[in-house]
Amino acid sequence: xxxxPLTGLLRRNLNSIIPITAFIVLILGLRTINPYFLATRDxxxxxxxxxxxxxxxxxxxxxxxxxxxxxFSVPNIVKLSAIICGVFYEYLGFGVIPLALLISLIFGLIxxxxxxxxxxxxxxxxxxxxxxxxxxxQLISGGYIRVIVDQxxxxxxxxxxxxxxxxxxxxxxxIALWAIGIFITLGTPFGRKIYAIGSNIEGAxxxxxxxxxxxxxxxxxxALYAGIAGILYASQLQGSHMHIGTLDTLPLFASIVVxxxxxxxxxxxxxxxxxxxxxxKWLDSGMSMVAxxxxxxxxxxxxxxxxxxxxxxxRRRVKIIR
Amino acid sequence: xxxxxxxxxxxxxxxLASVPRLVxxxxxxxxxxxxxxxxxxxxxxxxxxxxxxxSILRGFAVTSALALxxxxxxxxxxxxxxxxxIWMFSNTLAxxxxxxxxxxxxxxxxxxxxxxxxxxxxxxxxxxxxxxxSTLSVTAVLAFLTTIIRNMLGQISLTVPPPxxxxxxxxxxxxxxxxxxxxxxxxxxxxxxxxxxxxYFCAIGSDEEAVTHMGVSKxxxxxLAFTISGMLTGLGSIAIFVHLGWQAKVLFDLxxxxxxxxxxxxxxxxxxxGMGGPQRTLLGALAYVLIFNGLFLLPGIDPNQLKLYIGAxxxxxxxxxxxxxxxIIMT
Numbered sequence: 253x254x255x256x257p258l259t260g261l262l263r264r265n266l267n268s269i270i271p272i273t274a275f276i277v278l279i280l281g282l283r284t285i286n287p288y289f290l291a292t293r294d295x296x297x298x299x300x301x302x303x304x305x306x307x308x309x310x311x312x313x314x315x316x317x318x319x320x321x322x323x324f325s326v327p328n329i330v331k332l333s334a335i336i337c338g339v340f341y342e343y344l345g346f347g348v349i350p351l352a353l354l355i356s357l358i359f360g361l362i363x364x365x366x367x368x369x370x371x372x373x374x375x376x377x378x379x380x381x382x383x384x385x386x387x388x389x390q391l392i393s394g395g396y397i398r399v400i401v402d403q404x405x406x407x408x409x410x411x412x413x414x415x416x417x418x419x420x421x422x423x424x425x426x427i428a429l430w431a432i433g434i435f436i437t438l439g440t441p442f443g444r445k446i447y448a449i450g451s452n453i454e455g456a457x458x459x460x461x462x463x464x465x466x467x468x469x470x471x472x473x474x475a476l477y478a479g480i481a482g483i484l485y486a487s488q489l490q491g492s493h494m495h496i497g498t499l500d501t502l503p504l505f506a507s508i509v510v511x512x513x514x515x516x517x518x519x520x521x522x523x524x525x526x527x528x529x530x531x532x533k534w535l536d537s538g539m540s541m542v543a544x545x546x547x548x549x550x551x552x553x554x555x556x557x558x559x560x561x562x563x564x565x566x567r568r569r570v571k572i573i574r
Numbered sequence: 575x576x577x578x579x580x581x582x583x584x585x586x587x588x589x590l591a592s593v594p595r596l597v598x599x600x601x602x603x604x605x606x607x608x609x610x611x612x613x614x615x616x617x618x619x620x621x622x623x624x625x626x627x628x629s630i631l632r633g634f635a636v637t638s639a640l641a642l643x644x645x646x647x648x649x650x651x652x653x654x655x656x657x658x659x660i661w662m663f664s665n666t667l668a669x670x671x672x673x674x675x676x677x678x679x680x681x682x683x684x685x686x687x688x689x690x691x692x693x694x695x696x697x698x699x700x701x702x703x704x705x706x707x708s709t710l711s712v713t714a715v716l717a718f719l720t721t722i723i724r725n726m727l728g729q730i731s732l733t734v735p736p737p738x739x740x741x742x743x744x745x746x747x748x749x750x751x752x753x754x755x756x757x758x759x760x761x762x763x764x765x766x767x768x769x770x771x772x773x774y775f776c777a778i779g780s781d782e783e784a785v786t787h788m789g790v791s792k793x794x795x796x797x798l799a800f801t802i803s804g805m806l807t808g809l810g811s812i813a814i815f816v817h818l819g820w821q822a823k824v825l826f827d828l829x830x831x832x833x834x835x836x837x838x839x840x841x842x843x844x845x846x847x848g849m850g851g852p853q854r855t856l857l858g859a860l861a862y863v864l865i866f867n868g869l870f871l872l873p874g875i876d877p878n879q880l881k882l883y884i885g886a887x888x889x890x891x892x893x894x895x896x897x898x899x900x901x902i903i904m905t
Contacts, residue, residue: 387882
């Protein structure tokens with residue numbers, strides 16, 4: 253008798269069970285491969301530096317995916333924002349931060365407009381804007397690596413807090429922005445609207461959610477997160493180059509679906525993304541530890557993205573899937 | 575007697591009338607004519623040279639080989655991004671089989687493409703995964719597997735020695751890669767205009783719900799669209815194999831994905847589906863190659879700007895072709 257409710261329980265909580273199991277298996281596996289994993293401060297700092305900007309960008313993208321849309325331009329906005337910092341820092345100083353954020357916001361606004369006003373599917377609109385963002389980045393940087401030498405700017409991401417023994421500042425930035433993301437989605441009426449749009453867009457419209465305004469705001473928020481990720485990443489790298497974010501679309505997406513947020517929208521949330529980012533990034537470092545061919549990275553992430561998309565999607569609710 | 579003349583007259587007049595109709599139906603023709611005039615006026619010698627003509631033909635063959643297949647999926651309102659993966663991996667398979675089968679090994683390309691296309695169709699139609707992300711994942715897996723195979727075998731490039739006739743190619747103005755793209759082009763046009771499939775794909779793209787209510791099995795035609803897409807890409811990838819100097823491409827480049835999409839959108843098949851078709855994609859591929867070659871020959875153009883132009887072009891094309899989507903709210 254008890255078997256039937258148990259399987260039902262398993263199936264209903266598949267979105268939570270898969271990431272948590274994967275996480276535990278991953279930790280055990282990595283500890284077996286490398287006993288120093290998470291055991292020394294250096295290993296923790298390395299992981300944190302690898303993950304933080306990624307978590308910020310993933311948080312922004314999660315907001316969009318929760319709404320049932322997609323944003324291909326996130327890695328390109330991260331790249332553009334980092335390149336703006338790298339190229340213009342010598343002229344503007346800290347003025348690059350508002351500039352980068354402003355340009356990111358403009359891209360978010362365009363994405364939102366294309367989706368909400370022009371009714372163009374978001375994954376297509378953002379594909380086009382993403383290429384434009386990359387084109388601008390290529391144009392202003394000329395494809396060169398830019399170095400920032402000002403210690404004040406570098407300290408933005410790399411200053412250890414508390415000094416000497418703690419973690420780099422970018423970790424606190426990432427956690428704070430992630431927490432803000434959780435607050436927005438779970439603690440505000442605006443977050444309820446995001447979930448409502450993701451669950452049933454027609455119903456949300458009939459319930460009085462202003463679709464155009466809300467969706468534009470979410471895309472702008474997502475681009476803002478990407479912009480912040482780019483600034484902090486430039487600070488962490490002490491400069492910028494054209495390879496930032498290239499090929500990061502799939503890992504970003506994979507980390508979100510692995511966390512348990514479904515691509516169909518309305519299921520999951522920002523709070524799950526941390527676990528997904530941990531899984532993807534630790535898997536990444538695990539593959540480097542056993543010295544696998546770097547190209548296995550993309551094969552694995554592609555396979556994970558494919559499998560998790562199929563597993564997490566809620567087929568009963570979505571009528572038309574494109 | 576009189577009936578006969580009338581008939582021949584109507585035939586001639588409808589032929590004459592079909593030219594403006596063709597132009598009206600495919601506005602990109604104006605852009606192509608304008609570009610040819612503009613580039614000939616600015617660059618003259620270089621643009622009208624035989625070398626550039628052959629280069630345009632080869633570029634056209636490659637771009638249409640990439641873009642023809644996914645056009646059928648785009649017609650249904652989905653996006654198929656698996657073409658880069660199919661192309662790279664099927665060419666690698668052909669290279670792997672070459673020692674055993676000789677040049678017949680190239681025939682594995684359409685077979686493999688059909689298989690992956692069918693798989694894509696099942697994943698999308700039966701398992702209900704959004705096509706743009708599932709096919710992107712397929713591309714990631716296949717393309718990077720290609721690089722892994724290359725690395726494991728310790729090769730730098732996966733090259734096949736060109737056959738005798740290709741080394742001294744006898745036909746002056748028609749490169750081999752262009753001729754090899756013709757089967758895919760013919761097949762695409764055949765599927766679109768001589769079978770009912772094109773109509774069904776357009777119907778699914780313009781109103782899915784209505785199609786389902788009319789008793790058409792949506793799943794079946796979606797799987798068919800993806801399968802045809804994979805098959806055409808596989809068939810076309812033979813031409814790209816030859817174009818690259820009888821070798822498989824081993825390093826993934828996001829620009830290849832953009833290239834296929836750009837040809838589709840520029841040609842006038844809206845990414846939201848419902849209208850257009852391979853005939854427009856062919857024009858789009860021609861326009862894309864003309865823009866690329868024309869800009870490249872311009873003196874003093876910064877190669878860094880090219881990407882921005884392509885992005886802007888795609889952007890404008892996406893917006894320009896997106897009208898007529900009233901009624902459903904896109905996500």
